[in-house]
Amino acid sequence: xxxxxxPASVSGSPGQSITISCTGxxxxxxxxxxxxxxxxxxxxxxxxxIYDVTNRPSGxxxxxxxxxxxxxxxxxxxxxxxxxxxxxxxSSYTTSSTLYVFGTGTKVxxx
Amino acid sequence: xxxxxxxxGDLVQPGGSLRLSCAASGFTFSDNYMDWVRQAPxxxxxxxxxxxxxxxxxxxxxAASVKGRFSISRDxxxxxxxxxxxxxxxxxxxxxxxxxxxxxxxxxxxxxxxVTVSS
Numbered sequence: 212x213x214x215x216x217x218p219a220s221v222s223g224s225p226g227q228s229i230t231i232s233c234t235g236x237x238x239x240x241x242x243x244x245x246x247x248x249x250x251x252x253x254x255x256x257x258x259x260x261i262y263d264v265t266n267r268p269s270g271x272x273x274x275x276x277x278x279x280x281x282x283x284x285x286x287x288x289x290x291x292x293x294x295x296x297x298x299x300x301x302s303s304y305t306t307s308s309t310l311y312v313f314g315t316g317t318k319v320x321x322x
Numbered sequence: 323x324x325x326x327x328x329x330x331g332d333l334v335q336p337g338g339s340l341r342l343s344c345a346a347s348g349f350t351f352s353d354n355y356m357d358w359v360r361q362a363p364x365x366x367x368x369x370x371x372x373x374x375x376x377x378x379x380x381x382x383x384x385a386a387s388v389k390g391r392f393s394i395s396r397d398x399x400x401x402x403x404x405x406x407x408x409x410x411x412x413x414x415x416x417x418x419x420x421x422x423x424x425x426x427x428x429x430x431x432x433x434x435x436x437v438t439v440s441s
Contacts, residue, residue: 245426262427
C-alpha cells in the first residue's frame with residue numbers, strides 16, 4: 212500500500228489562503244468518505260484537524276476546511292496565521308490489509 | 323480531557339525485542355479501538371496496527387511491514403495498551419504513538435516514545 216501523495220511544501224503570506232492536495236486511488240480516498248487531516252508541529256504529536264472529509268472537531272478553527280473530488284482530497288487554510296506553520300498529513304481508510312494509509316506530508320510555511 | 327502516554331522506548335539491537343506501553347485516561351478505554359502509529363526520524367506517519375474492543379473480540383490487524391513480528395494487546399482493567407515488538411530491524415527505528423481510533427479517525431494521540439534499533 213503506497214502512501215497518499217501530497218506536495219512536499221506549500222507557503223503563503225499571513226492572511227492568505229492555501230490548499231494542500233492529497234491524491235490516492237479508488238481503494239482509499241476515492242472509495243470512502245473517511246479522509247482525515249492532521250497537523251503536527253515540530254517534536255509534537257499529530258492533532259486531528261478534519262475528519263470524514265469535511266468535518267471539524269470541536270475546538271479547531273473554522274479557518275480549516277476540507278473537500279474531496281474523485282481520488283483527491285484537499286485541505287484549505289484560510290486567513291493564514293503564523294501558528295499554522297507545521298507539517299500536515301492526510302489519512303484515509305483503505306480496502307487493503309493496511310487499514311489506514313497516510314499522506315507523504317506537507318510542510319506549510321508562513322512567509 | 324483524553325490523555326494517552328506511551329512508555330518503554332529504548333535502544334535495542336537488531337533482532338531484539340521490546341514492549342511498549344500506553345496508559346489512557348479521560349475516556350472509557352474499554353469501549354474503544356486503539357491503534358499504534360509510528361514515524362521514522364524526519365519521515366511521515368505510518369499506521370502500524372489496531373486492536374478492537376471486547377465487543378469485537380479484541381481482534382487485531384497489522385501493517386504488512388510488521389505482521390508476524392509485532393503484536394498488539396490491551397488490559398482494559400488497567401486502561402493500558404501494549405505493543406510487543408520482536409525481530410526488530412533498523413527500519414523499525416521510529417517514534418511510536420498510540421492513538422484512539424474513533425469512527426475512522428485518530429482523535430487522541432500520545433506524545434510518543436522513541437525506539438532506536440541499532441548495533
